[in-house]
Amino acid sequence: MTDERNRGAKGDILLDMRDVVIDGYSDERWHEIIKGVSLTLNRGEVLGLIGESGAGKSTLGLAAMGFARPGCRLTSGSITFDGMELRSTRESDKRKLWGTRIAYVAQSAAAAFNPAHKLIDQTIEATMRLGTVSKAEAQADAIELYRAMQLPDADTIGFRYPHQVSGGQLQRAMTAMAMTARPDLIIFDEPTTALDVTTQVEVLAAMRDAVERFNTAAIYITHDLAVVAQMANRIMVLRYGEEMEQAETRKMLSAPEHPYTKSLWSVRSIQKKAETSDDYILEIKDLDAAYGKGKNVLHDVSIAVPRGKTVAIVGESGSGKSTTARVVTGLLPQNRGEVLFNGEALPPELKNRKKDQLQKIQMIYQMADTAMNPRQTVADIIGRPLEFYLGLKGKAKEDRIVSLLEMIELDESFYDRLPNELSGGQKQRICIARALAAEPELIICDEVTSALDQIVQEGILKLLMRLQKELGVTYIFITHDIATVQAISDEIVVMYQGAVVEQGLKTEIMSPPHPEYTQLLLSSVPEMDPDWLTNLLDGRAKAG
């Protein structure tokens, strides 16, 4: 595809946003979401936009396209894209820009693709709309892009439907779609957040290559510092709709200035000394399990959990981590093998378990939003296990609820709030309190921090560690985030395709030599080093 547009030289100013103020409508009035942020982006430059959720990252990213989400409005300031003031541009003219000169890559590719059309038809839609090329040419170009994105079977993959390819492939196809019109600017909105670490590396590498090759400018929105360090030339930190700090990536990583930025940087500082014991609270022996009458998804899984310690189960999605948890809790009866709790075999079926067996094993979920009934108050949620297992009523129950709230570092003022009146981290804390209310011996934490921002994650992890020290409760920690594992676990179990790859003390698992899969998993965890991805890819290329 030839490009007749005047692209301008690398280094020219492409996007200039001045004192942008954006309002959002809620509670019957307008609030400022973005409070006067300015940014400039040169051609071919990648700007990283980081901050917690609610910081206004996505809103700002969309504003760079001259777009405001329903319920938002661009109140003041100027947004100049290649000499064009987007705030005063007509909607129909902006629509011509979108997809051709400015493209957007969303977080969930699965939700952004139309399941009823083939990938390639959706990929070439923007160029077909321009009407400058024939369908065959556009398709040939799309295949070229698929190859550039390192998709397997680039020649044919486009003729599949979205559900026939994996999440990582879909994300890359979406980047290819954004690239077809060779836009001047691409907005990446958390494009790898939903992916496994091992997949994330491939997608990151492909995106970085493509952006470099076509001299595209990009805004990369994420809450993961290590990821942004690989992608961006410059980083901007947002909080509460205000710019905290902006600097070149290397400078930002080595010498952050603003105290908030520093606190973001220090998140991965939790350390715990690995310990173990021979007193096992839970022993899983030779477990096979399947959903329905289908094929086994767990093969011969054996895990031993020492009392009062934390065992982390790691692996990518589909490795059987959560299925193992479902067997332990009794939601999925096993086909073979047994689960010993305090030396006693647990009945496989939930309905055959005794009340005190249920009480001793509690579970905390990944999505605190869906784990709490939106129509029940905090007191109802925490109070129910107290009433149900311990028979507490009236004043005794109220007192216990308040002391549990204090235990999770909240206070009495939360007593009669509803879940939608809480922030993400507070919700997860209430879920922890609900688990604690039952006075359990074992808590299964299923990806409890993966939906949270880093700074909130750190708070939750610290809380869990403190509670373990105080109450001596045992954790099974299911996660795909190696940083979390390093922070809090004593022992690690690595799972892959429904089987245990290895189990051992954290110090043993984390130090070489590793089995092949563990090696891949560990090396895929992004580090806070801007050269990490480059080095990793070089290393893998040499080895491969």
Place this chain on the structure above:
Amino acid sequence: MSDDDQTYSAAAEVGMVRQRRSRLQRIRIGLKSAPPTAWFGMIVILCYLFVAAFANFIAPYGEADTSFPAYLEWGAQGHVFGTDQIGRDIFSRLVYGARNTIGIALVTTLLSFLIGGSFGLMAAINRSWLDQILSRLVDVLMAIPGLIFALMLLSIFGSSTIGLIIIIALLDSTRVFRLTRAVSLNVVVMDYVEAAKLRGEGLAWIMRREILPNIMPPLVAEFGLRFCFVFLTIAALSFLGVGIQPPTADWGSMVRDNASLIQFVRPWMAADSFGANWARLIEDLKLASPPLLAAGAIALLTIAVNFVVDWFLHKTSGLKE
């Protein structure tokens, strides 16, 4: 921004926290944003309820009082809307009809929601054999046209008021069952329901405390619609003669009893000489008023309920435009 903003504290972690409002405040805000149609509907419904509740104070005569001459004109001898074919006061019968018709329709709708709702919830939680049995049973019931089925059952069991209520409620509960089952299925898969199961909670608790509060909005909206349909079904059955039996006043049978009066309306006479005969048309309408008034009462209430339900559906579905 001050420096203590930088230190982390869980209780201060606000994000986008919604302001807490009491139930009363929320209702007030909701009412303030109600469109005029919804206001119209609410006022009409309130008027109807008032009339139904205080029927014996409002109505000047008894509903079965036949001690007046038949076919009196409007205003004659203190009868506002005249009398019907056997000399009963039309206005009094309209007022009592409100009580009987609305009362029976309300009880019927409540009963159908109780039956359909609880079975729908059970089916959604169970998802296996119980769901299969109930759903297929409902399919069979729904395959038979409702009015014909009701007519058949009523002719078998006779049309007492209790029988009427039970039969219509049962037939109507099939639709409630389907709706409840469908909306509960979305809630049943939530983690908090799983958490309740893991806690060892029984079926009744999960139904009542975990699921029901979360499916209320669509059910309430459906309640309004169902109420209208039940109301119309009863009116239709009464019109056919198997509904509420005389001398109990209800609007459906009022339409039937006096239906022949409609023939007195001669609009072509009015149209003949362009306006000259408007007075005659109005006279005609007055003569034909007994069935028209009852039919109008039915129509007005149906429209009012639908206005309110529309607004409520709109609000709860989160649609902005």
